Structure formats: C-alpha cells, structure tokens
Amino acid sequence: MKLAVASGKGGTGKSMVAANLAFTLAWTGEVTLIDCDVEEPNLHLFFPAPATTRDITIPVPSIVEFACKHCGKCAEFCQYGALTVLPDRVLFFPELCHSCGGCMLVCPKNAITEVSRRIGTLSTSVPMKGLQLITGTLDTGSPHAVPVIREAKTMAGHNTTVIIDTAPGTSCPVVEAVDGCDACILVTESTPFGLHDLQLAADVVSRLGIPAGVVINRSDGKDDQTIQFCTDHDLDIMMTIPFSREIAAIQNRGDLLTRARPEWQKDFCSIFFKCKALAGRER
Amino acid sequence: MKVCITAQGATPESKVEERFGRAPYFILMDSDTGSFEAIANPYADGAGGVGPKAAQLILDRNAGALISGLLGGNAKAVLDAAGVAQYTYRSGGTVKDAFAEFRNNTLQKVG
Numbered sequence: 001m002k003l004a005v006a007s008g009k010g011g012t013g014k015s016m017v018a019a020n021l022a023f024t025l026a027w028t029g030e031v032t033l034i035d036c037d038v039e040e041p042n043l044h045l046f047f048p049a050p051a052t053t054r055d056i057t058i059p060v061p062s063i064v065e066f067a068c069k070h071c072g073k074c075a076e077f078c079q080y081g082a083l084t085v086l087p088d089r090v091l092f093f094p095e096l097c098h099s100c101g102g103c104m105l106v107c108p109k110n111a112i113t114e115v116s117r118r119i120g121t122l123s124t125s126v127p128m129k130g131l132q133l134i135t136g137t138l139d140t141g142s143p144h145a146v147p148v149i150r151e152a153k154t155m156a157g158h159n160t161t162v163i164i165d166t167a168p169g170t171s172c173p174v175v176e177a178v179d180g181c182d183a184c185i186l187v188t189e190s191t192p193f194g195l196h197d198l199q200l201a202a203d204v205v206s207r208l209g210i211p212a213g214v215v216i217n218r219s220d221g222k223d224d225q226t227i228q229f230c231t232d233h234d235l236d237i238m239m240t241i242p243f244s245r246e247i248a249a250i251q252n253r254g255d256l257l258t259r260a261r262p263e264w265q266k267d268f269c270s271i272f273f274k275c276k277a278l279a280g281r282e283r
Numbered sequence: 284m285k286v287c288i289t290a291q292g293a294t295p296e297s298k299v300e301e302r303f304g305r306a307p308y309f310i311l312m313d314s315d316t317g318s319f320e321a322i323a324n325p326y327a328d329g330a331g332g333v334g335p336k337a338a339q340l341i342l343d344r345n346a347g348a349l350i351s352g353l354l355g356g357n358a359k360a361v362l363d364a365a366g367v368a369q370y371t372y373r374s375g376g377t378v379k380d381a382f383a384e385f386r387n388n389t390l391q392k393v394g
C-alpha cells in the first residue's frame with residue numbers, strides 16, 4: 001500500500017506523522033519512507049544513517065554552434081521560451097526548459113544534441129531494520145521539483161508499504177507526490193488557519209480520487225470546527241495528538257514520539273489500519 | 284532605427300504598458316521616418332517563458348532599442364546578447380510621450 005502524508009500548509013507536523021508511522025510499521029514489516037518535500041527534505045534528521053547518493057538529471061538541448069544556421073525553428077517551436085535565436089548564436093535558458101525534446105526534432109540541421117543537466121539528488125539509507133529511507137533533494141534555485149519527486153517515487157519500486165511525505169501546500173509538487181497513492185493522511189492543527197488549509201488539501205486529494213483521513217496535531221481540545229468539517233466531508237479523524245510540552249520537547253531534540261514513548265506506537269498502528277480500510281473502500 | 288515601446292493599445296496615443304512579456308501591444312517607432320507599426324503580442328496571456336519569447340519577437344522585427352517599465356531577467360539577457368538597448372519609462376504617459384523623451388535623451392537606460 002502506498003500512503004501519502006500531506007498538509008495544506010507547512011509546520012503542521014506532517015513529517016513527524018510520516019516518520020512515526022514509518023518507525024512503528026518497520027518493527028513488523030518492510031517499510032519504505034520517501035521524503036518528497038524536495039525543497040526542504042527533513043526526514044533524515046529523524047533517522048540519521050549513512051546514505052548513498054546519486055544525481056538526478058533531466059535531458060536538455062545543447063546547440064552545436066558550427067552546424068546551426070540560426071534559422072529560428074527551434075525557438076519558434078519551444079512554447080516555454082527556453083530558446084532564443086540571435087543572428088549569430090542561440091541562447092538557452094535551462095530553468096525554462098521542460099525537456100520535451102521537440103527542438104531537437106524540428107531542427108533541420110541536426111544541430112541540437114541532448115545533454116544531461118543535474119537538478120537534484122536522490123539519497124537512500126537503511127536507518128533501522130525494516131526501514132528504507134529515500135530522500136529527494138532539489139538543487140537550490142531549480143524549478144524542477146516534479147521530476148525529482150517522480151524519480152524518488154520510482155525508486156521505491158513495488159515495495160509493499162510505502163509512506164510518502166509530501167511538500168506542504170497544494171501545488172504541482174504535492175499533486176505529483178500524492179498521485180497514485182492508495183490513501184492520504186491530512187495533517188492539520190486546530191486553528192482557523194489550519195482549517196482553511198485543510199479544506200484546500202482535502203479538495204485536492206478528493207479531486208485526485210484518493211480517500212483521505214485526518215490527523216489533528218497539537219490539539220488544544222477546541223477542534224469543533226475541524227470535526228464539523230470532517231463530518232461534513234466524510235473524512236475520518238484518525239488520531240488527535242494533544243498539545244503537550246512533553247511531546248514538543250521530544251520533537252525539539254529531534255527524537256520521535258514513538259521511539260521516546262513506545263506506547264504511542266499502537267495509535268500509529270491504528271492509523272495504518274484505518275488507511276488500509278480507506279484504501280479498500282469503493283471510490 | 285526602430286524603437287519598440289510596450290503599449291496598452293495599437294496606436295502611439297495608447298498608454299505605455301509597464302510589463303514587457305505580457306504587454307498587449309508592441310509599437311515600433313521608426314526614429315528616422317517617424318512612421319510606426321503596431322504588433323499584437325501573441326504571448327500576452329502565455330503560460331511561461333513570455334519574456335524571452337517576446338524578446339525574440341521584437342528582435343525578429345529588427346528593434347534596436349526597447350522602452351518599457353519592467354523587464355525580467357531572461358528577456359534582459361536576450362536583449363543584452365542581441366545588443367538591444369533598454370530604457371525605462373514609468374511616468375504613465377503615452378507611447379508618443381515616451382518616444383519624445385527617448386529622442387530628448389531623458390530616459391533612463393537599463394544597466
């Protein structure tokens with residue numbers, strides 16, 4: 001089963017939920033945890049371990065200047081504006097290129113070749129028995145989050161239990177990370193802002209046709225509005241984590257709730273079974 | 284020389300548009316003959332890369348200088364590489380006004 005953990009905004013404790021879930025499930029089976037928050041991956045902080053890292057590249061065009069006749073066909077074709085043809089040279093803007101390969105096909109002089117351009121890295125590690133951690137990291141300034149996420153997800157292969165930590169928000173990278181998952185956990189906080197962002201996130205996953213449940217984090221006990229929203233939208237509240245100094249302290253020192261206080265493991269186990277039930281439900 | 288001015292309409296009486304890639308029109312004023320030509324910008328509502336696309340368009344029309352309000356980094360890179368001087372006009376006047384200022388050498392050149 002593939003499970004995504006998402007939230008409408010940052011700082012709700014999304015990564016914390018993903019990490020605790022993975023840690024708990026790794027005791028009884030094989031789990032792959034994927035950090036798809038590629039602009040700011042942080043799961044490795046919960047699981048320090050030596051990792052193997054490789055580059056992620058995308059194909060981009062390279063102009064063979066001596067063959068180019070500056071006809072302008074490539075620039076005319078490129079709808080992303082990544083190529084501009086001057087009378088004496090061709091300018092390429094890699095951050096605008098979507099790697100469609102079209103310019104290569106339309107060039108009448110075969111003056112365009114394909115080269116690899118690095119956009120980020122993929123790291124894998126085995127921090128404990130039963131747990132594989134895959135981290136996608138986007139190079140600073142690169143706009144190509146989506147291919148990094150795709151690669152990170154492919155890396156997991158067909159492992160039985162996969163947990164994907166998405167970027168916060170509801171943008172393209174989130175859609176890419178959540179897409180194809182069997183169920184999604186939406187993490188929220190019991191504030192009016194939290195509820196608003198939960199609504200946005202719930203809307204995205206429902207459009208993707210992915211069943212979802214909710215985890216309320218740092219609850220102050222006044223969750224009436226959130227509970228009402230979840231009832232109205234048929235979202236199961238899978239767990240409520242109360243606001244507590246002790247829990248905050250555990251997190252602040254980079255530890256996991258389920259490691260420091262193993263009695264929490266049964267709560268995370270039950271989230272997993274609820275997700276399984278959701279995934280099996282008719283869509 | 285042809286001077287390209289970003290405009291909200293298709294005549295020299297139109298207001299100068301401050302955006303470059305998303306300007307509705309480009310007005311090409313001929314500084315030798317005083318004649319003009321208007322080009323509707325096909326990229327005004329484009330999704331991305333509109334700056335360099337628009338820059339390519341005015342290069343293909345042989346513009347030697349550009350007057351606009353704001354210019355993105357990629358469009359500037361194209362125009363710099365092609366040797367097209369860029370000037371800023373943000374006084375809210377018409378294309379004619381901007382062109383007059385250009386001729387009087389009172390416009391600020393983009394560095």
Ligand code: SF4
Pocket residue numbers: 063067068069070071072073074075085090106107108109110111112
């Ligand atoms: S299409 Fe080929 S020959 Fe024409 S400008 Fe582009 S690279 Fe040069």
Ligand code: SF4
Pocket residue numbers: 060061077078079080081082083096097098099100101102103104
């Ligand atoms: S590969 Fe596609 S997006 Fe990239 S420069 Fe060529 S035509 Fe443009």
